[in-house]
Amino acid sequence: MAVGSRSAAECWRTFKLAAWLGWQMESNWADPFLFSIYSIVKPVSHSLILVVMYLVVRGQAAGGGLFAQMYVGNAFFLYVGQVLFGLTWVVIEDREFYQMFKYMYVSTPNIYWYLLGRSFAKMAIATVSVVIVLTFGRVFLRLPIHASTVDLTTFCFSMFFGMVSCIGMGIGLAGVMLVVARHGGHASEAVAGALFLLSGAVFPIDILPRLALYPAIALPTTYWLEGVRRGLLGSGMGQTMAVFSNRELIVVLAMLSLVYLILGTLTFVMCEKTAKARGLIDMHTHH
Amino acid sequence: MSQAIITEQLRREFRVDKEGKRRETFVALDGVNLEVNRGEIFGLLGPNGAGKTTLIKILSTLLSPTSGRAVVGGFDVTSDPYSVRRIINMVSGGEHSGYGILTVRENLWLFSQLYGIPNKIALERIDRLMDIVGLSDRARTKVHKLSTGQRQKMNFIRGFISDPEILFLDEPTLGLDVETSRVIRRYIREWVDDRPDRTVLLTTHYMAEADQLCDRLAIVNQGKILACDTPSALKRRVGQDSVLEIEISAQAGQLQPLAELSAQRGVRRVAISSNGGGTLTHRLSVIVDGDGAIPEVLQFLAQRGAIVTGFKKTEPTLEDVFLELVGRRLTGENGSQVASKG
Numbered sequence: 001m002a003v004g005s006r007s008a009a010e011c012w013r014t015f016k017l018a019a020w021l022g023w024q025m026e027s028n029w030a031d032p033f034l035f036s037i038y039s040i041v042k043p044v045s046h047s048l049i050l051v052v053m054y055l056v057v058r059g060q061a062a063g064g065g066l067f068a069q070m071y072v073g074n075a076f077f078l079y080v081g082q083v084l085f086g087l088t089w090v091v092i093e094d095r096e097f098y099q100m101f102k103y104m105y106v107s108t109p110n111i112y113w114y115l116l117g118r119s120f121a122k123m124a125i126a127t128v129s130v131v132i133v134l135t136f137g138r139v140f141l142r143l144p145i146h147a148s149t150v151d152l153t154t155f156c157f158s159m160f161f162g163m164v165s166c167i168g169m170g171i172g173l174a175g176v177m178l179v180v181a182r183h184g185g186h187a188s189e190a191v192a193g194a195l196f197l198l199s200g201a202v203f204p205i206d207i208l209p210r211l212a213l214y215p216a217i218a219l220p221t222t223y224w225l226e227g228v229r230r231g232l233l234g235s236g237m238g239q240t241m242a243v244f245s246n247r248e249l250i251v252v253l254a255m256l257s258l259v260y261l262i263l264g265t266l267t268f269v270m271c272e273k274t275a276k277a278r279g280l281i282d283m284h285t286h287h
Numbered sequence: 288m289s290q291a292i293i294t295e296q297l298r299r300e301f302r303v304d305k306e307g308k309r310r311e312t313f314v315a316l317d318g319v320n321l322e323v324n325r326g327e328i329f330g331l332l333g334p335n336g337a338g339k340t341t342l343i344k345i346l347s348t349l350l351s352p353t354s355g356r357a358v359v360g361g362f363d364v365t366s367d368p369y370s371v372r373r374i375i376n377m378v379s380g381g382e383h384s385g386y387g388i389l390t391v392r393e394n395l396w397l398f399s400q401l402y403g404i405p406n407k408i409a410l411e412r413i414d415r416l417m418d419i420v421g422l423s424d425r426a427r428t429k430v431h432k433l434s435t436g437q438r439q440k441m442n443f444i445r446g447f448i449s450d451p452e453i454l455f456l457d458e459p460t461l462g463l464d465v466e467t468s469r470v471i472r473r474y475i476r477e478w479v480d481d482r483p484d485r486t487v488l489l490t491t492h493y494m495a496e497a498d499q500l501c502d503r504l505a506i507v508n509q510g511k512i513l514a515c516d517t518p519s520a521l522k523r524r525v526g527q528d529s530v531l532e533i534e535i536s537a538q539a540g541q542l543q544p545l546a547e548l549s550a551q552r553g554v555r556r557v558a559i560s561s562n563g564g565g566t567l568t569h570r571l572s573v574i575v576d577g578d579g580a581i582p583e584v585l586q587f588l589a590q591r592g593a594i595v596t597g598f599k600k601t602e603p604t605l606e607d608v609f610l611e612l613v614g615r616r617l618t619g620e621n622g623s624q625v626a627s628k629g
Binding site: 007009010013014017020021024025028029098099100102103104105106107108109110276277279281282 | 301344347348349350351369372373375376377379382383384385386387388389393397398400401402403445449
């Protein structure tokens with residue numbers, strides 16, 4: 001029991017310090033003023049691309065309806081980029097650029113908690129970006145987000161399980177990075193791209209061909225984005241998801257998130273074992 | 288348990304790419320049996336590729352052994368790596384490691400906290416160690432602004448920050464200036480002497496470092512331990528032999544016949560090294576059974592047309608022990624040739 005509680009304390013300590021390190025690395029690279037400008041400009045530019053695309057394709061002003069659904073989906077998809085791509089990059093950066101991964105590996109009871117901590121910092125950064133994007137949308141694009149109509153329960157549960165699923169996928173991909181060279185980082189971009197397409201981030205999944213619809217409804221991110229839309233805007237996007245009530249949507253999302261967290265963790269454990277067996281924990285691939 | 292580290296028949300193989308798509312098995316460690324006592328500085332001495340770093344990686348839980356067993360501080364590295372990590376720390380020399388965005392102090396503080404060192408003790412320890420290695424003036428400098436040597440000093444401090452039971456130092460003074468290396472060696476000695484349960488396993492290919500610092504040494508070559516003893520006992524292996532350092536001037540074509548010197552009576556080992564680039568000056572290291580063989584050696588060289596331009600008789604060093612055991616010098620020079628009896 002003593003050993004168990006000591007391990008839990010060590011894991012928690014590792015998590016906290018990794019989150020602190022992650023925040024320092026994300027926010028400490030420039031002076032605070034420059035960092036503030038960057039933090040606003042980057043996500044706003046990201047969403048303006050969508051606004052311009054919408055204007056060109058639809059030929060009408062941005063605002064409510066379909067645009068609001070797209071805007072919100074696109075905004076929350078920032079988490080996927082930060083957590084998924086960010087976690088895989090943590091492995092590559094720590095191992096090959098900072099050359100610190102092996103020291104972290106031998107300094108912590110389990111490197112898994114270090115990566116979880118770093119993912120928490122990524123989530124914090126993504127949260128800042130998402131809040132900026134939504135505020136910009138509310139103020140300048142008149143998104144129909146009103147305090148009186150927000151379904152906080154659906155939103156909070158969707159966010160919680162959505163983050164669990166993102167971390168699950170991110171941990172799995174980080175595990176894969178342990179056994180591949182530096183250029184393996186492109187795999188996470190491919191995964192993020194596939195998720196953008198299949199999760200219905202900016203369009204309803206109804207328009208996907210049937211073959212793509214099956215993986216789309218097996219992804220927790222699809223339910224998560226639908227949940228945050230319903231929570232913030234009061235309605236979801238498309239017919240496929242409309243068959244679920246809010247409660248059913250959360251239940252399916254919770255189950256899928258758990259499955260993805262378990263799969264991600266198992267993938268990480270297997271890859272860590274392989275990396276240790278093949279001597280890859282401290283490799284420098286120079287790619 | 289008086290042993291800090293025990294290895295039994297430890298073997299590590301790697302699959303390496305060869306020409307084409309063929310893969311071959313490279314044996315980095317070949318049945319290594321080792322016992323390191325608590326409270327000692329134990330050195331692994333060997334050339335690059337001997338298996339020293341591979342052994343440290345296994346002992347520090349970074350790498351799994353192919354077969355055999357390794358126990359660190361009473362914990363098996365394969366079945367209980369978490370317990371091993373709690374009592375060890377490691378430093379690799381010659382690296383460019385460190386979180387560049389953090390200051391030196393922040394980097395060190397981060398690792399002290401990972402090990403759960405109380406904040407006050409950690410900060411005092413960081414300041415003291417920075418003072419010892421001469422890094423105090425860089426405490427608030429971001430790591431990306433440090434030179435490689437300064438990073439290495441920081442890395443060295445990081446190894447000691449947790450006050451581990453067992454510390455692995457892989458070429459800790461590689462690339463450091465003479466004065467800093469001296470300070471670091473002195474600190475390692477003091478650190479171990481200060482508390483009897485602290486143990487250091489050190490790899491080096493600096494003979495003087497091994498001789499000066501290590502209580503016991505293992506000479507490693509091609510994944511095998513060739514000898515293991517105190518430095519003085521190892522040097523006694525060369526015994527009453529004399530070691531001759533002879534500088535000669537000779538054409539490249541005259542070198543091959545000189546290898547026959549080893550067949551002369553009283554000559555035990557011969558190593559010929561040159562600086563390459565078509566130079567005429569070469570160095571012969573000759574171990575002879577006694578002073579009586581010296582005239583014969585000089586006569587042999589004269590008969591082969593080699594002009595002796597320098598001659599020195601020395602006491603046996605670890606370098607000579609290595610030459611005796613392996614048949615070549617550890618300090619790599621271009622164009623080494625070796626001849627030996629038996």
